[in-house]
Amino acid sequence: MSRTDNSGLRALRALRRRLGRWVSGNTDLDAPTRLATHWRDVVPCYLSVQDRDLRIVEANNLFRQDFGQRVGQYCYHVYKGRGSPCPECPVLKTFEDGQIHTGQEIVVTHDGQRAHVLVTSASFLVDHRGRTTAVMEMSTNITQVKTLEQELHQSKQYFQQLFDSVPCYISLQNHDFRIVETNQLFRQDFGDQSGKLCFQAYKGRASVCPDCPVEKTFADGQVHSSEELVVTRDGRRANMIVYSMPVTDEQGKIVSVMEVSTNITEVKHLQHQLAAMGLAVAGMAHRVKNILMGLEGGIFVVNTGMEEDNRGQIDDGWQMVERNVAKISRLVKDLLYCSKERDPSYSAGVSPAQIVRDVHGLYLTRTRQEGIELVLDLREPYQTGTFDPEGIQNMLANLTANAIDACRFDTTPDKAHQIRLSCRQDDTGITMLEVSDNGAGISTEHLEKVFKGFFSTKGTEGTGLGLLVVNKVVEEHKGTVSVRSAPGQGTTFTVSLRSAG
């Protein structure tokens, strides 16, 4: 106790001596003390002088205000409520080497507030052997700075998360369309394109795209948008709606442009589907009108035949009625097939070859009337398997009806038209079905569209549903379908199906 008191006193005396020397020439003898006290109490930090045991011998007003009258108590206890010195204590280090040391600590004021402080310790008193006997500790409260720092860090992180998690492609570009920064989704789908040119990264182009929104934003500082077709790094094409907005510096000068692109491929796809559906509905209405006309015609002819007692006419009219009822039932079947309502009904022991034979039988009269030869080509062995027989029959009926139309619409003079229905099977449960004709053929332009829903070139007769039915049945059987065609030479549809059992 006495030793501590002595060292405290010594410290004060020494301070006085030092300040006395510093203001030498000053005649006011109390001036050094007053100055020291003043200086001590105006600095905006906690000041304390500690002895070798880290006991506080002297403290300034701010210290006393926030930590109370704690002179004589251990520093670590006062600051942190600890029972032993803190690790990495700068004061202890100064006692060791006499040098200035710094550190950051979290302390608790006497009213329980946590404060982040920046600690600087400096040798305060040196004995005759040059040993530091008292250290002045100066702690600056940097809690606010720390809080700001943390907030900044948090908002930075928040921004980064936002930047990376928005379901849009974001890139920052400078004046020559060079990509400065990109978000995660961009990097995922387009690769790390930092430093590359935007038009290269998005489209593999050699020059700026026409009507570039980024260019416009650089020119007028406004938000611009456009629709673009881009290619991802794995070769997928994507429709994008692109927004460009300016990024400015403090002077309001545009330093870069942020480009935000949203993938609207799905929307586009739906839009096309919807447009196609609209056309299809119109086409369907048209087809129904034609069938109605046929039905009314049949009834009219039957009635006239009855009025005139003409048996032949009655028969003709009745055939018309039957034909058109068949047409409408075909249309309804196709429609139902394309809707999702029908589940395939598989059964075991189904013979695809037999189905082909049935379809051949169904269309024999029709093809004969049209002057087309319908050839049945079945290769042994005939296997049976688990298939949806109704689906397969429907699919083959559609393909055969298409083939008949292809022959009917063929304008090549004197061509002997032929349709071949074939079935080959192997013992691994794979069945290859083929419907081949030597009719009009499909142009390359149309060939790309045939499997898309509601596509038809047949005017009043097409619903655009036939190949949708084919596609559906094939998908249900986890099979494949392909088409080969040459205009003027004919078309071959090849379907491969796998037994479900």
Next chain:
Amino acid sequence: MSKKIMVVDDEQDVRTFLTAILKKAGYETVTAGDGHEALALVKATKVDLITLDLMMPNKTGTDFYRHLIKDKDLSQIPVIIVSGLPGRHLAVKDPAAIFDKPIDPDAFLAAVEQALA
């Protein structure tokens, strides 16, 4: 002498229907299944009126009509459009009448009579 009417439609059922209506009313009829056939027929025989479907394979309905109106003699023949094609009025200028499929036989006959008068 009864008037001769040419029925042009790619659908057999429509040809049969219109022919039956016209025959019952006492007209003579000839039929054509497409525009080429119709053009050949109209040049070979004198017809007094044509019923025409515009939407036939290979656009032959409108093609046939174009040929018809270019020919000085043939362009005088009245044409009645019988079609389910939306916007059919755009394809043909000044037809004698337009009928949407399916047709009402009485209204159809009335239009035929008027066009021939």
